[in-house]
Amino acid sequence: MISYPFISKTTPSDPYGDRAIDHRMERTFNKMCWSNGVFMTSADGSNLQVVANGGMTVSVMPGGCHIEGTRGYEQNKRNISISTAHTSLKRIDRIVARMDDSDSVRSIEIYKKEGVSSTTPTPPDLVRESNYYEIALADIYVMPGATEITNANIVDVRQDRDLCGLVIPAFPTPMNLEAITTQYIALLKAAVNNTVAGQLQNGIAQLKEDIQRLKASTNDIRIDNNSAENELASFFGSSIRA
Known part of the structure; x- marks a missing residue:
């Protein structure tokens, strides 16, 4: 059984320790402990909350998340610009936290995924692969000809378990008792x-x-x-x- 943390003795090859584990095994342990989602640690519930910031901008509040065994923390408020609205069609943009395991990124970052303008718009799909995994924080409804995003245009989806969820001890849902x-x-x-x-x-x-x-x-x-x-x-x- 692979187990940690225990004192590692020096070994001549990588990993340089007979009790050492790599990042993949660390993620496996984390996934056994916690579900994907946002860590809800603030009393006001603002962890990674998306709020209006005036004009065509929104802000993502400080907070942390757990995605497929990796963890990320945004220390400061992050401002995101929303593209110009269509003159006659609606659009739904989605703010996501994305775990990207590619060599050029190797991090969790916050992104805006811009939707397609339509009479019946839908938010962009989430990408969920072994090395590239997204959780949604909010959907932004961009109305035709809008010049400002208000909180009424923002749908908080952090508590939706299918899109994001709050970090809780990992167990099957629904649990078969x-x-x-x-x-x-x-x-x-x-x-x-x-x-x-x-x-x-x-x-x-x-x-x-x-x-x-x-x-x-x-x-x-x-x-x-x-x-x-x-x-x-x-x-x-x-x-x-x-």
């Missing part, structure tokens, strides 16, 4: 069946079946066990004598 619950109940039954209490319960259950099968009167039953007597009286709704 049925199999776990079934196994747990089976273990409990097995444990009870191997105890005195379990044996008594099984005996009572068997006696109930026998009485129902024979259609016997409970007044004819003689039981030398107070617990069993009470259980049967409760089940049949009539008193029986011990």
Whole structure:
């Protein structure tokens, strides 16, 4: 099993340590711990939030994100210019955080993906490959002839798990608890069946079946066990004598 962090002893070849791991394995560990999305650490919820900044510009607030095992942090407010609006058609631009593993980038950066002007516009698709992965922060609705982007034109999509999501401990969604619950109940039954209490319960259950099968009167039953007597009286709704 690959595991870390542990003290590495010097080895003669890369990686120079018998407990060293490379960036791919580090990402694998991170993906086992955290989901993709934005780290929500600010009390006001502004982490990587996109807001209007006057005119045809928007701002991305400081914050961090986790994308496919990599992490990024924007320390300062980032201003982004929105292209001139079409005179008669609408457009939807999308602000994304992109993990780019190419040699020339090797980083997470914030980008604007410009949509196509149309009577029924749609936002640009997200690209999600092993070495190039995007999460969406907001969609910008650029109205025909617009000269200003307001907060009313910005749709925050950070909480949409399909587009972005907030970073949470990684687990399947929806998590399948049925199999776990079934196994747990089976273990409990097995444990009870191997105890005195379990044996008594099984005996009572068997006696109930026998009485129902024979259609016997409970007044004819003689039981030398107070617990069993009470259980049967409760089940049949009539008193029986011990």
